[in-house]
Amino acid sequence: MTANTIDANKRMNKFDGHASVWLFGYGSLIYKADFPYLERRPASIAGWTRRFWQGSHDHRGTPDAPGRVVTIIREAGAICHGMAYLVTPEEFAHLDYREKNGYLRLCTEMTFDDGGSVEGLVYIATEDNKAFLGQASELDIARHIAKAAGPSGPNSDYLNHLARALRELGKHDPHVFAIEQHLQQLNSGKQ
Numbered sequence: 001m002t003a004n005t006i007d008a009n010k011r012m013n014k015f016d017g018h019a020s021v022w023l024f025g026y027g028s029l030i031y032k033a034d035f036p037y038l039e040r041r042p043a044s045i046a047g048w049t050r051r052f053w054q055g056s057h058d059h060r061g062t063p064d065a066p067g068r069v070v071t072i073i074r075e076a077g078a079i080c081h082g083m084a085y086l087v088t089p090e091e092f093a094h095l096d097y098r099e100k101n102g103y104l105r106l107c108t109e110m111t112f113d114d115g116g117s118v119e120g121l122v123y124i125a126t127e128d129n130k131a132f133l134g135q136a137s138e139l140d141i142a143r144h145i146a147k148a149a150g151p152s153g154p155n156s157d158y159l160n161h162l163a164r165a166l167r168e169l170g171k172h173d174p175h176v177f178a179i180e181q182h183l184q185q186l187n188s189g190k191q
């Protein structure tokens with residue numbers, strides 16, 4: 001799949017004609033909503049787990065030295081916690097551009113922490129996209145993040161903001177928190 005997903009996302013017409021659509025955020029969308037929204041509610045999606053397996057060429061790295069950012073991977077029994085936003089369909093043009101480096105819109109069921117569920121969209125980077133980096137140990141991911149930076153800033157800021165946002169939501173994510181801990185130890189010279 002091409003690295004630029006804008007055209008593929010424009011063809012995603014499942015919610016055409018809807019006045020508003022729920023969008024599930026599991027990465028930077030949890031802490032950075034740089035778009036207007038009608039409602040924001042903590043939520044989760046079942047059967048998916050968050051992983052720092054996607055390369056970032058345009059935000060937290062460069063084409064020559066990509067950073068590592070999150071995508072979600074199918075895992076039976078897993079629950080991925082995040083934040084749901086109710087947005088008007090026009091917002092997707094902005095989001096498609098912001099997340100053009102490999103992320104496709106996917107239809108998903110999301111469950112609100114305070115009850116109820118709804119069908120909406122999530123952006124996902126699958127392993128067939130050109131920027132996908134895949135699995136590595138959490139220590140190696142922390143080493144990678146420690147060195148990477150791009151137009152949106154240091155890769156470590158992305159990790160730290162995400163970990164803080166998850167903590168503020170009261171959610172434990174062993175993968176994110178393990179990488180955060182490795183990074184802290186690397187920065188203090190203990191690893």
Ligand code: BEZ
Nearest residue numbers: 025026027028029099123
């Ligand atoms: C998110 O935070 O849900 C998100 C992650 C990657 C691309 C788009 C959105």
